[in-house]
Amino acid sequence: xxxxxxxxxxxxxxxxxxxxxxxxxxxxxxxxxxxxxxxxxxxxxxxxxxxxxxxxxxxxxxxxxxxxxxxxxxxxxxxxxxxxxxxxxxxxxxxxxxxxxxxxxxxxxxxxxxxxxxxxxxxxxxxxxxxxxxxxxxxxxxxxxxxxxxxxxxxxxxxxxxxxxxxxxxxxxxxxxxxxxxxxxxxxxxxxx
Numbered sequence: 001x002x003x004x005x006x007x008x009x010x011x012x013x014x015x016x017x018x019x020x021x022x023x024x025x026x027x028x029x030x031x032x033x034x035x036x037x038x039x040x041x042x043x044x045x046x047x048x049x050x051x052x053x054x055x056x057x058x059x060x061x062x063x064x065x066x067x068x069x070x071x072x073x074x075x076x077x078x079x080x081x082x083x084x085x086x087x088x089x090x091x092x093x094x095x096x097x098x099x100x101x102x103x104x105x106x107x108x109x110x111x112x113x114x115x116x117x118x119x120x121x122x123x124x125x126x127x128x129x130x131x132x133x134x135x136x137x138x139x140x141x142x143x144x145x146x147x148x149x150x151x152x153x154x155x156x157x158x159x160x161x162x163x164x165x166x167x168x169x170x171x172x173x174x175x176x177x178x179x180x181x182x183x184x185x186x187x188x189x190x191x192x193x
Contacts, residue, residue, distance in 0.1 A: 002134035002147075003146040004154055004177070008101050008127035008161055010104050015085065018104050018125050021164050024085045028160040029091050030050055032153045034172070036092040048083045048105070061090050061101045064129045081107050081120050090156070093133065093150035096141030100131035100154050104166065133174070151176060 012018050022040065029037045041061075046052050050062035065086055071077040088103020107122035120178040131154055137147030155176050170177045 002137075002151070002174045003130050003132045004158075004173065005130040005169075005171040006099075006158055006161075007170075008044065008102070008104055008166045010125040010166045012125065015106075016085070019087055021166055022089070022103055024164060025157065025161055025166075026089050029089070029102070029157055032146040033094075034091045034153050034155055035094045037088040038092075040087070040089045043086045046083065048086045058090070060099055061088055062086075064101050064107050065103070065127070067105075067107060067120070067122055067126060067128065069118060069122070072120065079111060079113055079118060081111055081122065082105050087138050088127070090168075091153075093131070094136055094139055094142070094146055096135040096146065097150040098132045098155075101127075101129050102157065102161070103127050110124050110178070111161075 010018055010021060011134050012021075019042070024036045026037070041058060048062065048065065050056075050059055050066070053059075056062065065083050065088065066080045067083075068078040071079060074191055083105035085106040086103060087106070088101060091100045091102070095102055104125040104127050106125050107120050109123075110117050110119055112118075133147060133151040133154070135141065136150040151174055155172065158167060158177070160172055172178065
């Protein structure tokens with residue numbers, strides 16, 4: 001599979017600062033070669049729970065907003081943590097490519113499960129997501145040119161997140177993230193900070 005995985009993180013305590021950072025990322029997404037960039041959404045409370053409205057047009061974004069914490073008594077066990085505040089948007093890179101979601105969420109300090117209270121240790125704003133781009137390279141979707149356009153639009157948006165100081169990690173199975181200078185030269189992208 002060719003998938004790009006990424007995590008965003010922000011230590012800001014003021015939601016307005018987080019809102020401004022994600023707004024800047026959202027504006028940059030509109031400048032890139034995405035087929036579509038959805039509106040920025042901000043949700044709080046139960047509206048952040050993907051189970052609240054399974055018909056929501058934001059369901060995949062909400063599913064991806066969950067974080068997982070390890071059970072301190074059984075380390076092989078994990079629990080999903082639903083955000084309490086979400087500021088995010090979805091992009092649609094192109095044919096054959098999954099939606100790529102970007103944002104930041106604040107999570108509760110504790111979750112209650114099976115009569116136990118478990119500390120989440122998620123004190124900052126976080127986002128963890130991935131986008132499978134492999135099928136964008138299929139001939140019926142435009143081949144390698146479409147794959148490069150889709151994949152590199154995501155890479156470039158992650159570079160903007162890096163310049164904004166909110167990028168935590170990237171794992172790019174296609175290797176484009178690790179070849180920033182080469183990709184910038186070949187495709188004329190604004191990759192270098």
